[in-house]
Amino acid sequence: MLCVRVLLWCCAFFVYIGIVWLVPAYRAYWVLFLISYGLTIQELLFPQYFFQGIEQMKYITIVHTIIRVTFIVLVFVAVKQETDYLYFPVLYTIGYLLGGIYALHLIFNKMRVRFYVPSFKTMLFYVKDASPLLATDLICTIKDKINYLFVGAFVGMGEVVIYDLGLRLNGLLNKPTNILSTVLLPRFAQTKNLRAAKNVITWSLIVNVLLYAGVNLVLPYLVEFFIHEPIDVLPIRILLLGPVILSVSAMICYIVFIAMGYNTYVLKSIVATTIVYLVALGIAFMGGYKHELYTYVIVAVIAYAAELFYRLWAVKKIRLSIK
Secondary structure (H helix, E strand, O other): OHHHHHHHHHHHHHHHHHHHHHOHHHHOOHHHHHHHHHHHHHHHHOOHHHHHHOOOOHHHHHHHHHHHHHHHHHHHHHOOOHHHOOHHHHHHHHHHHHHHHHHHHHHHHHOOOOOOOOOHHHHHHHHHHHHHHHHHHHHHHHHHHHHHHHHHHHHOHHHHHHHHHHHHHHHHHHHHHHHHHHHHHHHHHHHOOHHHHHHHHHHHHHHHHHHHHHHHHHHHHHHHHHHOOOOOOHHHHHHOHHHHHHHHHHHHHHHHHHOOOOHHHHHHHHHHHHHHHHHHHHHHHHOOOOOOHHHHHHHHHHHHHHHHHHHHHHHHHHHHHHO
């Protein structure tokens, strides 16, 4: 797995550098982009999949907590003015590098796992097996970033700030679901218990509904703290429906589709969602609503809902096939 990661990381690096070189606005800051690629070292070296597989999540928590706390403090110490912006990616790159090296030390020295280089045929097999998940992440990333571009191009940069704040709060509310699905994935990979999965998903939904209600109560104060000027908070309230939907959709993806070996449903759900997203966006553009922030917020929520409906249908299909 580590060898496959290294190969993919190197391929992605050349694509990344090519994009930076081809875009003049990026090329002017090529040093920043080059250093910032070091932030991906966390994904390269840290073997989260291994600790998930042996259900020793404490190592993930310990290493991530130490890295984040230490280097957040160092960033505040080192970054004093705008010209110090390069210190941020440099410090975090060093932190992720040290964290990855320590995690590999635990595996190869403390746990006595033997390292070997697999054959190209074996690596290709694992790449093909994981290709639906890789394609899913790629499509999701492109789809999410396109909304940023549309908001900036057709609505305004001020609205980009509002949209970005909504997505960041989205990410925060998604954390419990992400953590729970990460922790439970190995267990459900062993048990393949649909009834237990249903109970977990129900509790995930309840928790996220409560979080949604709580954040909405304090949202005006959060907006005032981050933006420092009065804005319409309704687009953010609508966008925050995303984590509520994902509390069911994402859990189905991890503890049912991935854990139980139905990876193709992950890709199919994202393809279906992307089609719905593009159709909804096309209708909005043809209707003359491309200059409204609400357009992109509502389209995003529609895409989340389409993903949920497809995955619920797929779960029903899986249940019938098991019976």
